[in-house]
Amino acid sequence: MNTFQGSCHCGACRFEVDTDLDHVRSCNCSVCRRRGALIHRVPKSALRMLTPLVNLTVYEWNSRTAKDYFCPNCGIMPFRIPSAPTAEEIAQGKLPFEGWAINACCLEGVDLSKVPIRLVNGAGLS
Numbered sequence: 001m002n003t004f005q006g007s008c009h010c011g012a013c014r015f016e017v018d019t020d021l022d023h024v025r026s027c028n029c030s031v032c033r034r035r036g037a038l039i040h041r042v043p044k045s046a047l048r049m050l051t052p053l054v055n056l057t058v059y060e061w062n063s064r065t066a067k068d069y070f071c072p073n074c075g076i077m078p079f080r081i082p083s084a085p086t087a088e089e090i091a092q093g094k095l096p097f098e099g100w101a102i103n104a105c106c107l108e109g110v111d112l113s114k115v116p117i118r119l120v121n122g123a124g125l126s
Contacts, residue, residue, distance in 0.1 A: 004107040008071035008078050014050035015078060017042055017102050024104045024115050029122030031061065031068075037077060037103040038112060047079065047100045078106040 002021070007014045024038035032039075059068040059077075066083035070076065080101045085094045104112060 004110065006078055006102065006106045006108065008074050008076035008106065010071060010074040010076075012051065012073045013056055013069075013071045013076075013078050016048045016050065017100075017107070018046045019102070021104065021107075021110065021115055023118050024112065025101075025118050025120050027120040027122040032120075032122055035077065036105075038105055038115075038117065039080075039101045040104045041082070041097060041099055041101050043099045047102065076103075076106065078103050 001018055003016055003018050004021070005014070005016055019040060019042045021040055024040050026038055027033070053069065055072075056069040057072045059070060060066065063083055063086075067081040068077050069079055071078070080103075082097050082099075082101045084096055104110060104115065
């Protein structure tokens, strides 16, 4: 387990996360495709906010179950709460994820070219 320091571009949002960065996710949904973030999921207890969440801006869309946290100064999304599974996903046995999705591009000292990428077909979800 490693502890990573993270921040938005301007440094107004800072955090620490404990994880083994064994992969990242690249989603093709309309939001993620435009954003270009590489996501790594961690349990709630793994993320420590060094900047209060109330200092960030939240974006919600569609089902309003996902919450993307952005720096109001530079616009970077350092982390998010993933969306709840759709009815179709629940019917297929998918369980809700109780944790954070970290934008690995915001982690200091990480060479993302050495981290495997898992593709997520978010565009195919209803």
